[in-house]
Amino acid sequence: MSLETLSENRSFGGTQGVYRHRSEATGTDMTFGLFLPEHAQHGRVPVLWYLSGLTCTHENAMTKAAAQGWCAEAGIAIVFPDTSPRGEDVADDEAYDLGKGAGFYVNATQDPWKPHFRMWHYVVHELPELVGDTFAVDRDAMGITGHSMGGHGALTIAMTHPDRYRSVSAFAPIANPTESDWGRKQLTAYLGEDRDAWRAHDSTILMTERGYPGEVLIDQGGSDQFLDLLKPEALAHAMMARRQPGQFRMQPGYDHSYFFVQSFMADHVLWHAERLI
Amino acid sequence: MSLETLSENRSFGGTQGVYRHRSEATGTDMTFGLFLPEHAQHGRVPVLWYLSGLTCTHENAMTKAAAQGWCAEAGIAIVFPDTSPRGEDVADDEAYDLGKGAGFYVNATQDPWKPHFRMWHYVVHELPELVGDTFAVDRDAMGITGHSMGGHGALTIAMTHPDRYRSVSAFAPIANPTESDWGRKQLTAYLGEDRDAWRAHDSTILMTERGYPGEVLIDQGGSDQFLDLLKPEALAHAMMARRQPGQFRMQPGYDHSYFFVQSFMADHVLWHAERLI
Structure with missing residues (x-):
């Protein structure tokens, strides 16, 4: 598979690259960011997947989450995928929370989304294969995290494929989308319309039904402007009812912004590093 | 003086605010970012000034430089001023490197710039007074740094007013503007046209003629795409010819981006903290 390098910047002794490739999953060109620490020059390194939220591209977290320094120190790579297919041929909606920038990490089965909106397959299968074949990352040492819609993606993916992801965390995830306006519509x-098809994409349901074999770390801002849509209480209830090992942390005063994400990035990178190295 | 709060986000236990105020220096409204660490709730804290480069507003470094975490740890505030006056009444040029976003940290004496382009006065006098009167920062413990055009500003300001700034550093500064296309034009x-008036705004000249009473830290990327315009060799020569205490570090592989700035932000914040606390 061919990969086009859009940019490479030295960052914390490693390289922050942006790459474009043709995706079979989405039938479009896709762009992603990848930070490789210096350690990758000497052998394969663990890799953390960071899934972004509504309206984001590969770029937001790459420039604003300040993950690279901690990943460099820990010796792990981090990938920033896009949040949806892009391009003129791709269906869209005028709302910010549907269509482009709002793939919700599912494989769409309905028109007009079906042809391109296959972000689950892209993130779980195609992109790890491409990154593993192209760069010095260890596909047997993968962790996954994300913010908001991306936290939803990280949790649902990790609980569905615990064999593939040895660690999981989330920042302010959309925690119970089947019961939220950030979820039902999408x-x-x-x-x-069949709600049975939604169940595989609701962290609270998955937590109730299966959980995750390792510990789970979730941070949520106490002053998040979207608390009503995120529904942290539902997921926290499911976690603790299950006796799921892990931590659900309510961080007072923090909102939904990257200022929140950046504030706790060190904790999350170290969380994954401890479980991947 | 009245101050309008545009936003406040919790960040690393402190607050990242954005504020707007009427400036007498520029005769316009001005916007700046200020991060206050938690320590500021218990008393005045030292304050680091971060001057940004061409095309930037107050926002670029505030979102992409990852300074807040280190400032929180050290217990110092950091201010992100804008790089020029803004507004419909303000003169501009179609080039990215003149007019709005390119104030060069001087007080303009020529038309059409004279009425509003007084960024030296704004950054050195008016804004510190406003911030000191409004927030829990210690105006007797100020340091200054910046990137590119902002590194130029930081160095020229610190060497002119060493009594006001107890520490100085710079990231990839425009080091010798009187001999560069990033400088002569502006x-x-x-x-x-009188080059004598330029001398107060050239770090290499100021370093040759006065230096700085403390140590100076400068980081420069070895793969910076603007090395020809920045002229680090001129300033390094002046520093070492003078026996100026400090460090000029050429960092191999790094370019001019915020990936470079972010990579060395911890060093710079700690540099200032050691001299301010």
């Missing part, structure tokens, strides 16, 4: 559009 | 426009 799951209806992408997966149809 | 100094001619703002200060006129």
Whole structure:
């Protein structure tokens, strides 16, 4: 598979690259960011997947989350995928929370989304294969995290494929989308009216039904302007009812911004590093 | 003086604020970012001034330089001023490197710039007074740094007012503007044809003639795409010819981006903290 280098910048002794490739999953060109620490010059390194939230591209977290320094110190790579397919041929909606920038990490089964909105397959299968074949990362040492819609993606993916992801965390995840306006609308559009099809994409349901074999770390800002949509209480209840090992931390005063994400990035990178190295 | 709060986000236990105020120096409204660490709730804290480069507003470094975490740890505030006056009444040029976003930290004496382009006065006098009167920062413990055009500003300001700034550093500063296309054009426009008026705004000249009473830290990327314009060799020569205490570090592989700035931000914040606390 061919990969086009859009940019490479030295960062904390390693390289922050941006790459474009043709995706079979989405049928479009896709762009992602990858930070490789210096350690990758001497052998394969663990890799953390960072899934972004609504309206984001590969770029937001790459420039604003300040993850690279901690990843460099820990000796792990971090990947920043896009949040949806892009391009003129790709269906869209005028709302910010549906269509481009809002893939919700599902494989759409409904028109007009079906042809390109296959972000689950892209993030779980195609991109790890491409990154593992191209760069010095260890596909047997993968962790996953994300923010908001990306936290939803990280949790649902990790609970579905615990064999692939040895660690999981989330920042302010959309925690119970089947019961939220950040979820019902999108799951209806992408997966149809049958709510049974939604269940695989709700962290609270997955936590109740399966959990995760390792510890789970979740940070949520106490002054998040979207608390009503995120529903942290539902996921926290499911976690503790299950006796799921891990931590759900309510951080007083923090909102939904990257100032929040950046504030706790060190904790999350170290969390993954401890479990991947 | 009245101050309007545009936003406040919790960040690393402190607050990242954005504020707008009427400036007498520029005759316009001005916007700046200020990070206050938690320590500021218990008393005045030292304050680091971060001057940004061409095309930047107050926002670029505030979101991409990852300074807040280190400032929180050290217990110092950091201010992100804008790089020029803004507004419909303000003169501009279609080039990215003159006019709005390119104030060069001088007080313009030439038309059409003279009425509003007084960024030296704004940064050195008016804004520190406003910030000191409004927030829990210690105006007797100020340091200054910056990137590119802002590194130029930081160095020229610190060498002119060593009594006001107890520490100074710079990231990839425009080091010898009187001999560079990043400088001659702007100094001619703002200060006129008489090169004598330019001398107060050239770090290499100031370093040769006065130096700085403390140590100076400068980081420069070895793969910076603007090395020809920045002229680090001129300033390094002046520093070492003078036996100026400090460090000029050429960092191999790094370019001019915020990935470079972020990579060395911890060193710079600690540099200032050691001298301010």
